[in-house]
Amino acid sequence: MTASSAPPADVLLSLRDVRVTFRTADGTITPVDGVSFDIARGETLALVGESGCGKSLTALTLLRLIDAPGRIEPGSHIWFDGRDVLTLGDKDLRAIRGRQAAMIFQEPMTALNPVYSAGEQIAEVVRTHTSASRSEAWDKAVAMLGAVGIPSPAIRAKQYPHQLSGGMRQRVMIAMALVLDPSLLIADEPTTALDVTIQAQLLDLLRDAQRARGASMLLITHDLGVVAESAQRVAVMYAGQIVEEAPVTDLFASPQHPYTQGLMAAMPRAGTRRERLTTIPGTVPPPGAWPTACRFADRCPHAWSRCTSEAPPLHQIGDRRTSRCHLVEEPERRRSLHAAGASA
Amino acid sequence: MITGTTDARHWRAIVARLRRDPRSLVAAGALLAMVLLVLVGPLLVAYGPNEQPDIANLVHVRPGAQHLLGTDAYSRDVLSRVLSGGQVSLAVAMSAVFIETLVGVAWGLGAGLAGGRTDTLMMRCVDAGMSVPRVLLLLAILAAVPLVPVWALVVILGVTGWFGVARLVRGEVRVIRSADYVLAARSLGASPLRLALRHVLPHVTGPVLVAATLAVGQVIVLEAGLSFLGIGVQPPRASWGNIIRDGNEFIASAPWVSLAPGICLVTVVLAVSALGDGLRDALAPRQLPRP
Amino acid sequence: MRALIQRLWQGFVVVAIVATATFVLVRLAPGDPFAGALENARLTPAMRAQWRAAYGLDGSIATQYVHWIGSLLRGDLGWSVSTNQPVTRAIAQALPYTLQLMGLALVLSFTLGMLLGAVQAARQDRLTDRGIGTVTLIGASLPDFWLSLVLLLGGASWLRLFPVGGAADPLMPLAASGATIVLDRLWHLVLPTLTLVILITAPVARQQRAALLDRLRTEWVRTATAKGVAPRTVFRRHAWRTALGPVITLGGLTLPALVGGAVFVEHVFAWPGMGRLAAGAIGTRDYHLVVGCVIVGAVLVVLGSTLADLLVMRLDPRAAAQDQDEPMRLA
Numbered sequence: 001m002t003a004s005s006a007p008p009a010d011v012l013l014s015l016r017d018v019r020v021t022f023r024t025a026d027g028t029i030t031p032v033d034g035v036s037f038d039i040a041r042g043e044t045l046a047l048v049g050e051s052g053c054g055k056s057l058t059a060l061t062l063l064r065l066i067d068a069p070g071r072i073e074p075g076s077h078i079w080f081d082g083r084d085v086l087t088l089g090d091k092d093l094r095a096i097r098g099r100q101a102a103m104i105f106q107e108p109m110t111a112l113n114p115v116y117s118a119g120e121q122i123a124e125v126v127r128t129h130t131s132a133s134r135s136e137a138w139d140k141a142v143a144m145l146g147a148v149g150i151p152s153p154a155i156r157a158k159q160y161p162h163q164l165s166g167g168m169r170q171r172v173m174i175a176m177a178l179v180l181d182p183s184l185l186i187a188d189e190p191t192t193a194l195d196v197t198i199q200a201q202l203l204d205l206l207r208d209a210q211r212a213r214g215a216s217m218l219l220i221t222h223d224l225g226v227v228a229e230s231a232q233r234v235a236v237m238y239a240g241q242i243v244e245e246a247p248v249t250d251l252f253a254s255p256q257h258p259y260t261q262g263l264m265a266a267m268p269r270a271g272t273r274r275e276r277l278t279t280i281p282g283t284v285p286p287p288g289a290w291p292t293a294c295r296f297a298d299r300c301p302h303a304w305s306r307c308t309s310e311a312p313p314l315h316q317i318g319d320r321r322t323s324r325c326h327l328v329e330e331p332e333r334r335r336s337l338h339a340a341g342a343s344a
Numbered sequence: 345m346i347t348g349t350t351d352a353r354h355w356r357a358i359v360a361r362l363r364r365d366p367r368s369l370v371a372a373g374a375l376l377a378m379v380l381l382v383l384v385g386p387l388l389v390a391y392g393p394n395e396q397p398d399i400a401n402l403v404h405v406r407p408g409a410q411h412l413l414g415t416d417a418y419s420r421d422v423l424s425r426v427l428s429g430g431q432v433s434l435a436v437a438m439s440a441v442f443i444e445t446l447v448g449v450a451w452g453l454g455a456g457l458a459g460g461r462t463d464t465l466m467m468r469c470v471d472a473g474m475s476v477p478r479v480l481l482l483l484a485i486l487a488a489v490p491l492v493p494v495w496a497l498v499v500i501l502g503v504t505g506w507f508g509v510a511r512l513v514r515g516e517v518r519v520i521r522s523a524d525y526v527l528a529a530r531s532l533g534a535s536p537l538r539l540a541l542r543h544v545l546p547h548v549t550g551p552v553l554v555a556a557t558l559a560v561g562q563v564i565v566l567e568a569g570l571s572f573l574g575i576g577v578q579p580p581r582a583s584w585g586n587i588i589r590d591g592n593e594f595i596a597s598a599p600w601v602s603l604a605p606g607i608c609l610v611t612v613v614l615a616v617s618a619l620g621d622g623l624r625d626a627l628a629p630r631q632l633p634r635p
Numbered sequence: 636m637r638a639l640i641q642r643l644w645q646g647f648v649v650v651a652i653v654a655t656a657t658f659v660l661v662r663l664a665p666g667d668p669f670a671g672a673l674e675n676a677r678l679t680p681a682m683r684a685q686w687r688a689a690y691g692l693d694g695s696i697a698t699q700y701v702h703w704i705g706s707l708l709r710g711d712l713g714w715s716v717s718t719n720q721p722v723t724r725a726i727a728q729a730l731p732y733t734l735q736l737m738g739l740a741l742v743l744s745f746t747l748g749m750l751l752g753a754v755q756a757a758r759q760d761r762l763t764d765r766g767i768g769t770v771t772l773i774g775a776s777l778p779d780f781w782l783s784l785v786l787l788l789g790g791a792s793w794l795r796l797f798p799v800g801g802a803a804d805p806l807m808p809l810a811a812s813g814a815t816i817v818l819d820r821l822w823h824l825v826l827p828t829l830t831l832v833i834l835i836t837a838p839v840a841r842q843q844r845a846a847l848l849d850r851l852r853t854e855w856v857r858t859a860t861a862k863g864v865a866p867r868t869v870f871r872r873h874a875w876r877t878a879l880g881p882v883i884t885l886g887g888l889t890l891p892a893l894v895g896g897a898v899f900v901e902h903v904f905a906w907p908g909m910g911r912l913a914a915g916a917i918g919t920r921d922y923h924l925v926v927g928c929v930i931v932g933a934v935l936v937v938l939g940s941t942l943a944d945l946l947v948m949r950l951d952p953r954a955a956a957q958d959q960d961e962p963m964r965l966a
Contacts, residue, residue, distance in 0.1 A: 063861055067852075090866075098863035105854060113855040114953050115877050125862045160952040176862070471645075472652040475936060479895030480913075480929045484657050487917050487925040565778040569899055572780045573914055588781060592903070595784055596792040603788075606781040613776045621772075 007079050012216045013039040013062070013101075013184055014080075019073040020054075020061055022287075029287040032057050033240035041183070044210065044217040046231035046248070048224060048263065052284040054240040055220045056106075059188045062218070063097050081183065099129040101184040102177035104206075107193050108169035112161040118145065118172045119157030125179050144175040148205060167198040174202070178209055185210055185217040191226070203230055224267045228252060236260045239284060239295035242314065246321035256323035258300045294326070302327065302337055358550075361626040368622030374615040378608065382430030391421035393428035394580045404598040414600045416590050426605050429582035434612070436498055436577065437564040443502025444563075445556045448509025449548070453540045455510070456517025467514065473507040478566065486575040494577060497570075501563055509555050516548045550627040554620055561616035568609055584609045642944055646937035653933040657926050658703050712930070713923035717916060722927035725912060730931070732802055733908030736901070737893055739824060740831035741886070748836040749882060752843025753875065759848060767840065775837030780899035783830045787903060790826050797826050800905035827904040834896055835889055842885040846878035853877075880947045887943030890936045 007014040020032035032054045039045045047055045060066050062078060064085060078085040080101065085093065105111035112121060122141035126132050132140065138157070145153035148171045161169055170190065177185055187206060191199035207230050210217045219230055227234055227248060234251045236244040236259060244257040255261045262280035282299045291297050297307040306326050315328040327334050362368045391397065391411075402419035405411050413422035455466035481504050486492055492500070517540075520526055526543050534542070564584075570576030571585025572592070579586055584605040591601030706713070712722035751771065755764040791799045798804065804819050811819075850856065851874045859873045860866075894910075901910035909928050916924035 060857075065857055065861055094863045094865060096863070097861055103858070103861040105858060107854065110854040111858045113859070113873055113877065115951055124859075124864065128862060128864050128868075162953050173858075176858075468648070469652070472649045475649050475891065475940065476653050476933050477891035477895040477936060479898055480932045481653075481656075483898070483913055483917060483925055484929040485660050487920070487922055488660055490920065561776065568778055569780050572899070573902065573917060575917055588784065592784065595788050599788055599792075602781075602784055606778070606785065609778055609781060610776070613778065614773060617772070617776050 006082050006084075007038060009082070010040055011038045011079070012041045012043075012081060013078070013218070015058075015062075016077040016079070018058065018061055018076040018078060020057055020066060020076075021071050021073055023069045023071075024288075026288065031240050031287040032061060035237070035240075035242055037235050037242060037245060039184070039216045039218060041216055042211075042214050043233065044207075044219055044231045046219045046221060046227040046234045047237055048221060048227060048234055049237035050222055050263075050280075050284050052286065053237045054287075055222075055237050056188050058237070059103070059186050059218065059220050062186055063101060063103065064093060065103075095129070098125050098182075099180045100182050101186060102180070102182040104170075104173050104177050104185065104187040104190045106189040108166070108173045109161065109193075111173060112169060114161055117158050117160055118164065122157075122172065122176045122179055125176055129180055140179060141175070144179045145172065148172075148175045148178070148209070149201075150175075166194050167202065170194060170198075170202055171205070174206060174209070178213070181213055181215075183215055185215055186220075187217060188220045189222070190219075192221075192223075199226075206230070224263055236263070239290045240287060241295065241324060242322070243296065243324040244322065250321055256317060256321070256328065257296075257325045258302050258327070259296050262299075262301075294324075302333075304333075358623075358626045362622055365622045365626065367618050368626070371615040371618035371622065374611060375619065378430070378612055378615070379434065382427050382434060385427040386424065386431075389421065389424045389427060391424045393425045393582050394420065395424070396420055404594065404601075407600050413604045414598065416587075416598070416601045417594060422587070422601055422604055425582040425587050426584070426608060429584050429587050429605060430608060432494070432577055432581060432583040433564055433567060433585070433609075436494065436501070436567050436583070437560050439498045440501035440505065440563045440567070441556050441559045443499065444505040444559060445509055445552060447503065448506035449513050449545075449552060451506065451510040452513025452515075452548075453517060453544065456514040456521065456544075457536045457540055459521075463514070467511070470507045470510050470514075473504075474511070478504055479569065482566065482570060483573075483575070486570060491578050492575065494581070497567070497576060501567060505559060505563065509552060509559075512551055512555060513544075513548050516551070517544050520544050520547055554624045554627065557620035557623055558617060561613045561620070564609065564616070565613055638948060639941075639945060642941045646941055649937055650930070650933055654704065654707055654930055655700075657929060658700055707930070712927035715916070715921055715924040715927075717919035717921035717924065722923050725924060726909060726927055726931055729907060729909045729912045732906060733897055733901070733910060735820075736824065736827055736831070736906060736908055737897055740828050740835065741893070743828065744832040744835040745839055745882075745886060747832065748839025749843045751836065751840040752882075753847060753870075755840065755844040756847035756851065756874075757870070764844075768844075771837035771840050774833045777833065779830065779834055779896040780903060782833060783827070783900050783903035786826050786830055790829075798823050800903075802907050823906075827900045827906050830900050830904075831893065831896055835893060838885060838889060839882065843878065843882050846881040847874055850874040850878045877951075880951050883943050883946050883950070887940035890939040894932045894936055 014036075015038075016036050018032060018035045019030060021028050021030050035054075035058055037045065037047075047058065049055050057066070057070075061072055061076075062080075062085065064072065066072065072086060076086060080096065083092075085096070088096070112118070116124075119138055119141045122144055123134070123137035126137035126140050127134070130137075142153045142157045145157055150156050150168060150171050156164065156168070161172070164172065170193075174190075185206070190206060191202050194202065203226060206217070206219075209215075217230075219226070221227060231248050233247050234245065235242050236251075236257060238259050244251070244255070244260045246256070251260065252264070255264055259280070266279045280299055285291075285298075291308065293309055293311045294300070294303070294307040297303045300307065310326070312324050312326045312328075314322045314324045316322055317328060327337075362372075386393070396419050397415075399419050402415055403417055405415040405419070407414040407422075411421050411423065413426060416422055416425070451466065451470070455463045455470075458466070482500065485500055485504070486497075489496065489500075520543060526539060529539060529543060567576050567583065568585030568588065571583045572589045574586070574589060576585055577583035579590075587605040588602045588609075591598060591603075595602055710723060712726070714720075715722045715725045718725045748771075751767050755767050758764045787799065790797045800823075802820060802823050803816070804823075807815070807819060851870075853874075855877075856869060856873050859869045864872070897908065898910035898913055900906065901908045902914040905911065909931065913925055913928035913932075916922075916928065
């Protein structure tokens, strides 16, 4: 398959070599640098990484929601339902936004307009994309609020975002996304801003809604714990690139990239009582300050000379997973690391 | 935000940014030219500002070789009056702004450092002061003081204009008071006055400077307006405002009397507000460059 | 409702401070300003005596203050020597004219300013934006009284398009129809209104631009775009609508400048409003009238800004609930 041809019909969304640049005072930076992945119909892909790695920007790119001075570079392709989003005219693009692909943002307090009621904001989606009358759209909004588990939806619909609790607000966001039965949900850290107990409820709600409607989902999170329950496949992102992609069970069984290993070591596990969580030393450097060879080299416990001189390609491992690490090509070194890790 | 250090480096950076801003450069140039003109100009003009060469025949002479800007209803040379009036207008404005800045900084420091009820009460006074149209306040005061001397006018202008500066300084003080290094200095027993002078003042220099620059423009207009109404600078002493007043009656037949000082006034006000804006931008540069 | 009462109470405090300050100034002024009024030859000895009693001029400062506040509360602002009538009556006659002028100027300058600001925000940092920004800045920097003079000179003396001043054509036949009278009034309003519009449009446009740019960067605008709402609708419904609050708040803040500017504009154009009354009263040293105008002006400002606050509360459910609007962003 060449980069410019449409993917097979069972793939709903396909990113090929997506590159986003920003022109700043200190030159051009590329916070999303050649990202490719596929999501099949009905599948959930989790995009995982620390903050600052470019996941949210990737999500915004899908619906071309990046504002100036950001720019999606030519050569990038985003195939959605057989069409390249990046070549669509404004009208066709708007027809997709909110109807076929809907977004759920991280912070519902700021993502909802403070001067319109919850119902009005859901009804706006309906009125924008369908010929429904004002009252039909309102009824649909109220029904949707009920469907996402908001008690007495007819009353809540008339309330403004500041009158709702954080969990309730995020349910409104979810209702807004689901109201027209989109085939793709893009959820950008949908539960990060909420209490732990409410997080679980909302993840269940999202997963159930997605399965019931046969929709696909791109779930963006920094929390691997969320991934295990919701996604079929995982793509790990670091410094603007995908560094590992695998089915969720394979990834948890044997993470290949040292960054994925670090993320998993940092994950609190139920049932295991550990004195301290291991964390990856340092933070994601800002775009523009990325190492030129392997971008993870300066934080990687296994890095050696090759990692600072040669950029690793995204290696194919078997037919279902990939890893952007030189270790894939060096089984000897991998074995010795493994042994050292086991004895430690 | 500015970090408010008195660092020479910090201020050099600000001056460098100002010098890169064409608008600020033009404004500063215009202002400098105007100041030089009113200072040196009177020495070069053949007539004194209050000289009435021929009250019978040289009234409302059109601008020409003899009188570059014409003469007024008393045959006085308008150019000479505009130059001498400029000295008065600029001096009054700058002195008044000096007073209002002094009072405002002191009041703001006092309220901010005192805190509690004193602070609330002092700031309530500021709120009241800010919600009254300054012109009305000045009318009330000046109507009660017949034939106000210039020094009193300066004081009156100064004491009616400090509210904004006080609020600005007080806000900064409240922020800085809780900063770690100030807490540390307090726990080491530094007196409130010392705290104010050593830690707070350097922080507010920038914003206060911007406010003062913009205030010069406002006060020039205010003084001119009051003089225009006849309750500002008293004749025969010229000020831009009362020259415009002299010309007001004859605006249709001898427009030059009012237009000349008005144009000077507008030039200075525009220059000062552009300079103030430029200074504000230089103190708090934009994070992102203009595309 | 509680917010309204609180606002009105604050306004009352402000007016009380103004009244007190005015009283103090009267006492501090060299040469009792009342003396001039009292020695006016037109007054009968009986009236003089009545005044002295009314203002308790022979009593202590405290008594005088109580008298002064007491008569204020009764709505008695004293006697205007120059117009030979109670100050309240003089002001009541002038007030409608001032309200006409200021109301018209406010409506026009807000319409124009909001329009210009919106155009600027939509074309941020382009030539249109900078051009409008420069022109409005220059407009705002022009001294009010001088601008009045220039417009009077240009519009009335040179072009001869508009009347030189006043509120009505003195030669108008008594039997003129209503429409003629209204047209004539509007004709006289053009130049003074234009002056005020030039002065207030700039801050409105600046505030509208800044507020819109702020709102265009919000996440809810991005949400709306992600919903598939057309850019125009996003701009109008999600950015402009939520930017109304700061713009109206500014409206309340421009009132002092407007009332102050009205003094000069009315004086130059001989518009028979409160500003001209005050300017004239200064000329004739009619102190009661000056003080009356100052106090009524302060009341106008307070009422206007209260109105602006209430409007903002109606427009923003958050402000209504918590009174916790985001801090004003004055550009």
